[in-house]
Amino acid sequence: MTEGLEAILDDPAGAVIGLDFDGTLAPIVPDPEAARIHPAGPGVLARLGDLVGSLVVVTGRPAGTAVEYGSLARVPGLVVLGHYGLERWEAGRLTAPPPHPGLDLVRAELPRLVAGLAGARIEDKGRSVAVHTRRASAPQAALDALREPVGALAAATGLAVEPGKFVLELRPPGMDKGVALGAFLEERSARSVLFAGDDLGDLAAFAAVRASGLPGVTVFSGSAELSVEADLVVDGPSGVVGLLGSIADALSARRPV
Template structure:
């Protein structure tokens, strides 16, 4: 684990009741796997998060996945006070209740036109998340080359359907405009009158949340758990979900003392 600045962590430890712990799911709480449907939280995750939930102001999962899926794959239903902001904040799961706006009408078009568009590349995978769709290239012979080949036609289709494209690690996600993890996290910090914040993520889609931490004006810390390409944006760098678990566990230990 690499630590560049302890200021945000110190604020969380000094005043845990005012702290919001925000976490991505895939690559942060769950290891990245070839089939997204087989992703599950790190074995230590439910216990560590349940412990944190008793100690800090709020624990929030901010994910591109459907909120209910994150709850299921993370075995999170019993984490005290947990809030899951799914689909980049379009959905909210709290205390067993799910709230969400209507599905964007442009998704019907991309559901029909995107699978034929990507079918010429063997190994591409189409994922329907109900409020967004994604194209995965991880299982192709050359994931990066296929991603680049699809970038322009996918962007064109998304624009025609009134959607935006969120790039990630061997994935292009098409979703409604005006939502991202930064918007979701900022609104949650304001709602909870947060006095400090930590956010952990691993991919390009987490950068808006990192920016939201910096823009909040609160004592904050960002944690990166993925590849080195955007690690420079984080205050703390850990080794994948196991490193996240160790960090969160150490925070819980320190608060408990």
């Protein structure tokens, strides 16, 4: 960990700072549409955008939604990779492939699968569809009941299932946060990397940090059972923003006057 942080501080122009959105920059809330970035987040990211080589948000959300909910449009040089890397937002421009054809059948069938589970909620993200059980009376039991039928629906439509905290998301296969982050590191000729995340989907990005061979730091801001995968554990989005602020302070202090 110390090596990775020192590499970022010693050579900020070669550093990539990668971040998940929900649970990392924004607190987890019962309604995903109500999620918003930590109040200090946009300011800290704007500072970092002027200090490091590359700043990237890698999220399962649509890229445009993350930009809106995170007030990210004015962060210098920021890239947002949405839908686990299928979408890219950069300098106000969004690029993405056509939606997967299997999503039409998912939209038709998923309401039937969740009909008997009070509190289960479907979220249509455009290029993926998720079912949340956080509001169910027994969230874990509802999630467990959905695993098999959702998996069968994914197999029938050629989609992949992305599990998370009380959520199962059906999305196009072949892309995850690790693939997205690894490609971005190569694109930017990174010389060091930090990635912060909070959920199962972020473990692929942690693995990409290790596989890159670069001096790196993985930061976890979520539940304790996954913290063993990270170099550093912080207390939710406030801890992430505090860490990023400390890095920005240290880089500013080292900048020539």
